[in-house]
Amino acid sequence: MITKEKILENISKIRVNKKITQKSIAEFLEIEQGSYSLLERGERDLTIDRLLQIAIFFKMDIVDIITYPNKGSYNKENEEDIKAILQIELKKDKKDQVMKLIFGDNSLEILNN
Structure with a gap:
């Protein structure tokens, strides 16, 4: 558990x-x-x-101060490895509308590939 005392200890x-x-x-x-x-x-x-302000002075992210000496709950170097998958079930007419909203006029081309 992260406490105020632990954060202050980390700052010190x-x-x-x-x-x-x-x-x-x-x-x-x-x-x-x-x-x-x-x-x-x-x-x-x-x-x-x-x-x-203290994080700015240290040139650190707040999360890195809070979780010191470990890096925060994320690793900036591997951000490109993070991906999200979103699955939605839609009727055909709604699916076409959503695809056009997301991909614009290229939606049919994307679906055919």
Whole structure:
């Protein structure tokens, strides 16, 4: 289970692994270093907006921060391997309409191939 504490722990680990100071993140976020320290320790609320700003600073996706040190639940390098299959049962007249909607005037050519 992903908790706020785990996300904050991940942020701290990423920051340390990247050799980034709390002060440099605080400056980017336009807050005091002490305020950032409170945020990282969970004594200040971590909003989605703030998490997005931290992700931008780290040059990471939010999902990669949340699932650190593992990559997110997806792998961008293999996105082209992902495919979806949609199966719909339609009467002939509706099928022709849907095919034309999806493929335009090429629908008959596609069906014949």
